[in-house]
Amino acid sequence: MSKQVKRVAIIGTGVIGASWAALFLAKGLDVVATDISPDAEVRLRAYIDQAWPALETLGLTTGASRSRLTFTSDLPTAVSGVDLVQENGPERIDFKKALYKQLDELLPPDTLIASSSSGLTMSEIQSACERHPERCVIGHPFNPPHLIPLVEIVGGAKTSEETIQRVNGFYTALGKRTIRLNREVPGHVANRLQAALWREVVHLVSEGIVSVSDADTAVCWGPGLRWGIMGPNMLFHLGGGQGGIEHFFDQFTGPMTAWWDVLGSPTITPELREKVIAGVREEAGSRSTTELAAHRDEVLLGLLALRAKG
Incomplete structure (x- = not known):
């Protein structure tokens, strides 16, 4: 040891x-x-x-x-x-x-x-x-x-x-x-959480409900900003107001669990694959993967600096 x-x-x-x-x-x-x-x-x-x-x-x-x-x-x-x-x-x-x-x-x-x-x-x-x-x-x-x-x-x-x-x-x-x-599970934890979100993104894109770029915007300029600070359980604790997580369960889990019943399980067909690829290419525009990674890392450094303070 x-x-x-x-x-x-x-x-x-x-x-x-x-x-x-x-x-x-x-x-x-x-x-x-x-x-x-x-x-x-x-x-x-x-x-x-x-x-x-x-x-x-x-x-x-x-x-x-x-x-x-x-x-x-x-x-x-x-x-x-x-x-x-x-x-x-x-x-x-x-x-x-x-x-x-x-x-x-x-x-x-x-x-x-x-x-x-x-x-x-x-x-x-x-x-x-x-x-x-x-x-x-x-x-x-x-x-x-x-x-x-x-x-x-x-x-x-x-x-x-x-x-x-x-x-x-x-x-x-x-x-x-x-x-x-505490026990093994395929994909561990973080990738499973990531996969669950992306599954719904792919479903919404496949149904024509949202574009690829708008789905990314919904995540990174909405809940993704908060997830860089706290996990969903703590954020829902705040979402319950003064009543905290107990009030959140009383008020919001009913509607949320109703959404669970209609979450998608898309099949990635060749057509859907091309639709997502085309959307990603359009969103990336002329920026190379090297440029995108550099931007990601620059923002990450700023976030890490803020996290280090608190």
């Missing part, structure tokens, strides 16, 4: 892995990254360079340096001597199980193995570990991890309580906001 995480291995340096790497470096950790994709190191270092100004704005930890990053395409070399592995491989259970079997054989028993998996369960993944499955856990971030504080911690059937506590302490020390799932 007392072992401090000072050296981290990043397996898989796509968007999520690269963002994790940037955060760990900004927090003064030594990071060794591994990926077999061509030009992976070049892309990783370019991503970190691009993310670094935002991390400087948020505040670098003493000792933070991009020079503390090393890269190797050899997995055994990458995980040698590390305290924690943050795995960001493809969402394929066959790949994950083979990888975790190898990691289980390579690593000493006190080295934590955390997966960024957004959909697979740790019980499935760790089933390939014959030696120490208890040190394997889901540590699922929200994109981009170097800016968004949320990490969902989910243990598998064989994950120990000690592992849960150690990874929670590690992420919390980085400034992350962690939630613990």
Whole structure:
């Protein structure tokens, strides 16, 4: 429990892995990254360079340096001597199980193995570990991890309580906001909430009730602004006025639960897919995904600065 995480291995340096790497470096950790994709190191270092100004704005930890990053395409070399592995491989259970079997054989028993998996369960993944499955856990971030504080911690059937506590302490020390799932569920929590909202957006668009851009406006300039401050339960507590959540239940849950009965369950046909794509392209206009991401991150930094005050 007392072992401090000072050296981290990043397996898989796509968007999520690269963002994790940037955060760990900004927090003064030594990071060794591994990926077999061509030009992976070049892309990783370019991503970190691009993310670094935002991390400087948020505040670098003493000792933070991009020079503390090393890269190797050899997995055994990458995980040698590390305290924690943050795995960001493809969402394929066959790949994950083979990888975790190898990691289980390579690593000493006190080295934590955390997966960024957004959909697979740790019980499935760790089933390939014959030696120490208890040190394997889901540590699922929200994109981009170097800016968004949320990490969902989910243990598998064989994950120990000690592992849960150690990874929670590690992420919390980085400034992350962690939630613990008491049992596994596909998609964890945040993505399920996101999926539920988008399902209704797609339904409303498919029925011709609203355009794609107006649906986005309804979310980001309405409840989305409030959700950046408080979650829906606390907001409904305020919505009940002086009577709080009790009054909210008395006055508003009747109409709201009636809406539940008519929420949509759309099927994404080729026609609906093209309708949503066309709407997104129209909303984006001439702005590239790089420009849109830069705008997102700029606003996020402002919101995070405000949240830090309160």
